[in-house]
Amino acid sequence: PLPTMFRYLDALLLQCRHLHDKPPQPDLICPICSYAWDKPPIRSTFLPLTPCGHWVHYRCLIWRASANHSDRARCLTCGVVLFEWEGISMLTLATRTGLLPIENPALQRNYFDNDANMIVTNTREAYEADCAVIENTIYTCFNEEYVRTDVLAELHRRERPRAMWLKYHTDEGLVLWEMLVSIKLKRFIEENCGWVMGTDGWKQFEEG
Ligand SMILES: [Zn+2]
Ligand SMILES: [Zn+2]
Ligand SMILES: [Zn+2]
Structure with a gap:
């Protein structure tokens, strides 16, 4: 069974701290915000998703999860479903952490x-x-x-x-x-x- 959204974002992803901000290639780009991993407009931890291993900014993942589309619980790169989406957890997480979307000025x-x-x-x-x-x-x-x-x-x-x-x-x-x-x-x-x-x-x- 899929982990709950809260468990996934709040516990599972944060377990592998030794990997955080150490992507295998130094020039990786976050697929969600399209900024170089170490040059986003708002600093955020860059980490690998479980189970697929694709790298994203933590903040960008929360932003994606808060969006109004059916893919919000999937990895953007490979499409694997990461967690069970819950509206209440989303509001709690977004409010508590102040994790709001990175704004792309062009948009x-x-x-x-x-x-x-x-x-x-x-x-x-x-x-x-x-x-x-x-x-x-x-x-x-x-x-x-x-x-x-x-x-x-x-x-x-x-x-x-x-x-x-x-x-x-x-x-x-x-x-x-x-x-x-x-x-x-x-x-x-x-x-x-x-x-x-x-x-x-x-x-x-x-x-x-
Ligand atoms: Zn680990
Ligand atoms: Zn990003
Ligand atoms: Zn993936």
Whole structure:
């Protein structure tokens, strides 16, 4: 059976530390970011995948795993499936390690995000813009009769999310997105409306 995504990325790959940053050929290129292994824009450990032995940047592997396509759990070079993909682990890993995609300047398209009122030049900023709009939408939607689905519907109307690594079109992706919105809604209520907690409406919200 395949290892879970968490076990693979967090434990299995990190076992062979003596190999890290010592590729067999000094001129290897990371197949994910296409930069020379020792010259990526953001430093990252270069390591061999298990079981196929192809070399990638650790950061690039996480980025690939966070993408919205069916090959995200496969080695880019040989196509072998590396781990069992899980949306929740992805969010945890990406958040905890701050591992966001390496931006290839040639692929960047800057735009002004009207809802977030900020210029977006990379994936991290796109994510920050989504977060700002979630918070803004919660603020706008909020009243005593708050209902989580109203906030989600309003965010959908505002064509959110836009950030690449929130914008999944899968069931797990939907769970991730709703989880992020719920966490922010819960925090908003705790910070602004302490009196709400303990009411029937709050209990209904907590029970989902
Ligand atoms: Zn080893
Ligand atoms: Zn790379
Ligand atoms: Zn491979």
